[in-house]
Amino acid sequence: MGEVHSNLTRRSLLSAGAVSLLAACSHSPRQVTSAFRPPALPPLRFEPELVRRMLVCLRPFRASGPRLEREQFGETGVIHNYGHGGSGWSLSWGCAAEAVRLSGSAGSGPVAVVGGGVIGLTTAIRHAESGRQVTLYADKLAGETASAGATGVWSPSSRIGLGSGVAPGFADRWEWWARTSFPEHWSAMERAGKPVEILPQYGIGGGSEPDVDARRDWLHLWGRLRGLLPRGRMLDETEKPFPNVPVRQSTTMVFNIDQYFALLQRRFAAAGGSVVRRRFASREEVLALPERVIVNCMGYGAKDIWGDPDLIPVRGQVSHLAPQMAARYSLYYDAVQAISRRDALVVQYVGPNDDYGYGNADTVSDLNEQVLALSRMRSVFP
Numbered sequence: 001m002g003e004v005h006s007n008l009t010r011r012s013l014l015s016a017g018a019v020s021l022l023a024a025c026s027h028s029p030r031q032v033t034s035a036f037r038p039p040a041l042p043p044l045r046f047e048p049e050l051v052r053r054m055l056v057c058l059r060p061f062r063a064s065g066p067r068l069e070r071e072q073f074g075e076t077g078v079i080h081n082y083g084h085g086g087s088g089w090s091l092s093w094g095c096a097a098e099a100v101r102l103s104g105s106a107g108s109g110p111v112a113v114v115g116g117g118v119i120g121l122t123t124a125i126r127h128a129e130s131g132r133q134v135t136l137y138a139d140k141l142a143g144e145t146a147s148a149g150a151t152g153v154w155s156p157s158s159r160i161g162l163g164s165g166v167a168p169g170f171a172d173r174w175e176w177w178a179r180t181s182f183p184e185h186w187s188a189m190e191r192a193g194k195p196v197e198i199l200p201q202y203g204i205g206g207g208s209e210p211d212v213d214a215r216r217d218w219l220h221l222w223g224r225l226r227g228l229l230p231r232g233r234m235l236d237e238t239e240k241p242f243p244n245v246p247v248r249q250s251t252t253m254v255f256n257i258d259q260y261f262a263l264l265q266r267r268f269a270a271a272g273g274s275v276v277r278r279r280f281a282s283r284e285e286v287l288a289l290p291e292r293v294i295v296n297c298m299g300y301g302a303k304d305i306w307g308d309p310d311l312i313p314v315r316g317q318v319s320h321l322a323p324q325m326a327a328r329y330s331l332y333y334d335a336v337q338a339i340s341r342r343d344a345l346v347v348q349y350v351g352p353n354d355d356y357g358y359g360n361a362d363t364v365s366d367l368n369e370q371v372l373a374l375s376r377m378r379s380v381f382p
Contacts, residue, residue, distance in 0.1 A: 041202075041241040042327035043381040044340060046347065046374045050321040054365040057149030058313035060300040061085040061358075063165030065174070065219075067308070068095060070102045073287055079103050079295045081123055082115075082302045083311060086158030089150055089255055092118050093184040094177030096126040103127065103293050112289045114280065115297030116140055117147035121264040123297050128271035135291065136268070139279035142261040146299055149318055151348050152341055153330065154185065154253035156225070159314055159354060163217040175224045182228055185253060188263060194342060195260035198253055201232075201330035204380065205246035214353040229253065242380070252330050258343040280305060315357035319370050320344040333380055336373045349373040 062083035071078045081099045084091055096119070103111060109132070113124040116138030128134040142148070156178040161170065188196040232250025240247045268275075280286050283305050286294060296302060303311040324345050331338045339346045349369050350356065 041329065044324055044327045044331065044338060044345060044377070045381075046321070046338075046345075046377040048371075048374060050345070051370070051374075052320045052322060052344065054317060054319050054367075054370060055149035056315065056317045056363045056365055057146035058300045058361060058363065059084075059086050059088075059159060059316055059357075060302070061159050061312045061314045062308075062310045063162040063312075064310065065161035065166050065170055066091070066095060067302075068098050068102070076287055076292050076294060077103070078287075079293070080302070080306070081119055081295055081297050082299050083308075084119065084299075085160050085314065086150075086316070087156050087160050088147060088299075089118050089152070089257075090154050090156035090158075090185075091160075091174075091177045091181050092122040093126070094180035095119065096123040097180055098177070099123050099295055100126045100130055103132075103295060108132075109293060110135065110291045112137055112291035112294045113297060114138065114286055114294060115299060115301070116142065116275075117145040117297065117299055118150075118261075118264070119147075119299065120295075120297035121261070121268060123295050124273055125264065125268050125271060127295070128268060128273045134268075134271075134273045136273060136275045137278045137280075137289070138275070139277060141275065141277070142265060143258065148257060148261070149316065150255070150257065151316075151318055151337060151339055151346055152255040152257050153337075153339060154182075154229075154255075156181070157219070157221045159218065160221065161219045163219050166219060171221055171224065174221055178225055179228075185255070188260065191263055193256070193259040193262065195256055195263045196253060197256065197328075197342070198229075198251055199329050199340070201250045201252040201332065202241065203232075203248040203250070204242055204331070204333040205248070212352040214355045216355060216358070218354045252339075254330065254339055254341055256342040283307070312359055313357075313361040315360035315362060316348065317366060317369055318346050318348045319373065320346060331377070331380065334376045336376045338377050347373050347377060349376075 060083050066083045067080045069080055079099050079102045081095055111127045111132045111134045113120050113134060113136045120136060124134050124136045185196050230251045232248055235247045235249050298305060300313055302308055321344060323342060324340055328340050335350055335352055337348050337350050349372055
């Protein structure tokens, strides 16, 4: 979850780090005096009464990776830009740039962008700033969309595809998307409201739920992005904010989604873009739009409208608690992720591996899952 490292998963990184720490201690034991007190972190609060809302989103996953290609329907060219799994926020600007290239030269006619989530907004902005007249069509906008249900961490490799499903050269293409997107996110850190921030992340080893190998060969490409963020490391006893357990500290980029959406909307308006609220019930209704260039950014909605049998839902549920500005960091413990963003303390049970939620199209909130996640996080701060 937001760690720049090798192709290992988050859980294997934590486990490997724990083993390394224990091995190091066995060769050179450290004497810790009774007077020693590790540095403390401001505690996070996970009481149920602090919950403001639960959001369920369906990540649009394709085993072959995001669909970014042009399809012609008579005089209308449709550029598909969907299927980003859990990587939509992270890869949005790079994929938007490729969509602009696929749509043709600047100034060659108006463009319709269909879909109001982060992929749709960034794609609309890229087209508008390239000189095109752009109308964004969507029945849901910004905070109403599935994009609002993201945990809000830089995770460009999250459920991006399967090793057995992607085409040769996909990793190079993905790396271009990620490296093109990163500077845009970085520049947003200087904007009013701080839409993007860099926070420390602590991975606490141990817990009652062991790691379980995934059934699917999920593609993990983090190792290709070394250098964008500092590498994580295991903390020794003089540094650990959580005693008696292995602790790994790293750095993560965090999207404060409410503020970031506000920035994107302002930027689109400043570029001359317009917005039309509209719901499309069929492909024919989309193709009936007056624009001869249409960019399809419908996310999981593309499954029915565009008849994509390869699009699989991966269910994710997050709980938004009241913001806790005195404790700004990210925490992973026992298959639960908590991110103290400016707009909310976000808590998500992520499951034992990336298979969790695969094929589950249920958008009803699961209170039992929320209770489990909050109780595990409360145990970190007795």
